[in-house]
Amino acid sequence: MMEKEKVLALQPSSQGVGFAVLAGAESILDWGVKRTRSGNKNANALKVVQGMIQHYRPAVIVLENHSSVGSRRQPRVQRLMDGISRLAAKYRIATCRFSRAQVRKAFAFAGARTKQQIASVVAERFPELAPQLPPPRKIWKSEDHRQSTFDAVSFALTFYEAKRTQQRAA
Amino acid sequence: MSSEHLPNYLRAHRKWSALSQDEVAFILDCQSSKTVSRYERYDRQPSLETALRFEALFGIGLREVFAGMFEQGEKIVVRNMQLLFEKLRAAPRDPRTARKIRVLGSFLEKKRHVLVGPRR
Numbered sequence: 001m002m003e004k005e006k007v008l009a010l011q012p013s014s015q016g017v018g019f020a021v022l023a024g025a026e027s028i029l030d031w032g033v034k035r036t037r038s039g040n041k042n043a044n045a046l047k048v049v050q051g052m053i054q055h056y057r058p059a060v061i062v063l064e065n066h067s068s069v070g071s072r073r074q075p076r077v078q079r080l081m082d083g084i085s086r087l088a089a090k091y092r093i094a095t096c097r098f099s100r101a102q103v104r105k106a107f108a109f110a111g112a113r114t115k116q117q118i119a120s121v122v123a124e125r126f127p128e129l130a131p132q133l134p135p136p137r138k139i140w141k142s143e144d145h146r147q148s149t150f151d152a153v154s155f156a157l158t159f160y161e162a163k164r165t166q167q168r169a170a
Numbered sequence: 171m172s173s174e175h176l177p178n179y180l181r182a183h184r185k186w187s188a189l190s191q192d193e194v195a196f197i198l199d200c201q202s203s204k205t206v207s208r209y210e211r212y213d214r215q216p217s218l219e220t221a222l223r224f225e226a227l228f229g230i231g232l233r234e235v236f237a238g239m240f241e242q243g244e245k246i247v248v249r250n251m252q253l254l255f256e257k258l259r260a261a262p263r264d265p266r267t268a269r270k271i272r273v274l275g276s277f278l279e280k281k282r283h284v285l286v287g288p289r290r
Contacts, residue, residue: 028182029176029179029181029182030181030182030185031185055176055211055212056176057174057176128185128186128188131188
């Protein structure tokens with residue numbers, strides 16, 4: 001009675017860290033956004049991530065590849081992502097990074113290209129997330145903080161898709 | 171470490187049910203949401219009575235909700251069974267001991283996966 005390998009996907013943003021814990025592509029164990037609004041945001045976020053690592057003992061941590069072409073993550077968030085990678089290494093956990101282009105490719109089967117479309121596909125797949133699906137973003141508004149949860153799930157699903165493709169090729 | 175079960179899946183089941191910790195505390199007749207939070211964070215073990223209430227709430231067996239705890243307990247039981255089995259085999263035989271050896275041997279046969287690990 002072994003469980004599929006657990007994946008902790010993290011999507012840091014200006015307001016906090018969106019996270020999703022999956023045990024296989026069909027099973028989501030936890031999700032949400034940990035808000036880090038005051039003080040040293042990166043230090044607070046790293047503490048939160050450390051807590052999640054200790055709680056869930058994931059096999060892999062999935063992050064966005066902030067050095068990929070087209071990535072526009074702010075320098076603080078980039079430093080946080082690098083900090084998370086170092087933290088993962090300390091716990092001997094593998095880190096996988098995917099670009100937004102890879103995520104779009106993984107969701108191409110559903111014709112989803114934008115973050116909003118991908119979030120809708122995620123909400124269809126995991127109906128328990130549907131109540132948190134943010135409404136379509138108005139061009140003059142900043143991104144809803146709940147979007148980072150859906151982004152984290154999409155990264156985790158991209159990881160499973162990449163793994164499946166790899167296994168098929170082998 | 172990756173494929174081990176978590177000690178419990180209370181948080182996952184609660185979130186799948188879209189319930190808050192306050193609501194779970196109310197349904198279970200618990201002291202407060204803090205108690206539920208402690209169960210979810212593995213800071214505190216629920217009593218058997220509370221564990222059964224969780225089973226009634228989620229409609230899933232205890233060994234699934236508390237999968238990691240069950241696995242850990244199963245390992246201890248099987249290891250001790252094995253020790254007792256070996257001790258009895260070395261002891262002088264009487265009908266009662268022979269019966270115990272048969273029963274323990276059959277249990278151990280069924281639980282061999284716990285000792286050798288599951289097939290991948």
